Amino acid sequence: MGDRIELDVPARPEFLSLVRSIVTLIAETGSKLPDRRIEDLRLAVTEACANAIDAERRKPESERQPVVVSCDLEADYVVVEVHDEGGGFDPDAITPHPDVTKPARLMFERGLGIPLMRELTDELDFRREGGGTTVRLVVTAHLRR
């Protein structure tokens, strides 16, 4: 078993930079992921946490809860889970974007985060849990591109 580190993060955008810095340092310290995969992890965790913060911010301020970020560290892979209590959503219900060569593509300013996360991670899944969503992402030492 590897090490596990858990963070409770206030659901406010100004904490996002801090979270990705901490997760990056945790992965650098506790795994042997190459720099390019650490960069993938950094961006994927940012996307997951941004969605979680957005979900919490849809609730009245007095009901918002911290976003919980856990990191499980092994030598050749890192598992990060991001949990919010923001009500949950269906990732399969997201409208696919038209191809970038089509003018209609420019109608989509949002919804880029999950496709980006799919490209950056080796495993990505979403599950409804408690009163919200848990995103589980795995980044391995294997170079994808």
Add this chain to the structure above:
Amino acid sequence: MDLGLDVRQEAEWTVLAVSGEIDIATAPSLREKLHSLLADGHLQLIIDLDEVTFLDSTALGVLVGVLKRARTEGGELRIVCNQPRVRKVFEITRLDSAFDLCTSVEDAVKGGARE
């Protein structure tokens, strides 16, 4: 963390040099600045991302919105981006083919020399 947003003029082009990290915390200030420039008639825009150390999908959304508006209003948008970690985000989302990505402000001013 604040985003650096510096505006200068290069020939007929308005250059917005961005520095720092762009995410949901800082993207609103970038969106506001770019739309304010367009509203003031700066329709030939170069966004210089060379000092940007991090960029996520929120930032891409802002750039897509600005590109759409610039085109609607008869303007042009070029992006300077040499940092591999930033370019990669455009490439993964295949938005590198939607934007006019340039290697330097000089190239962008000269005519959007694409790679």
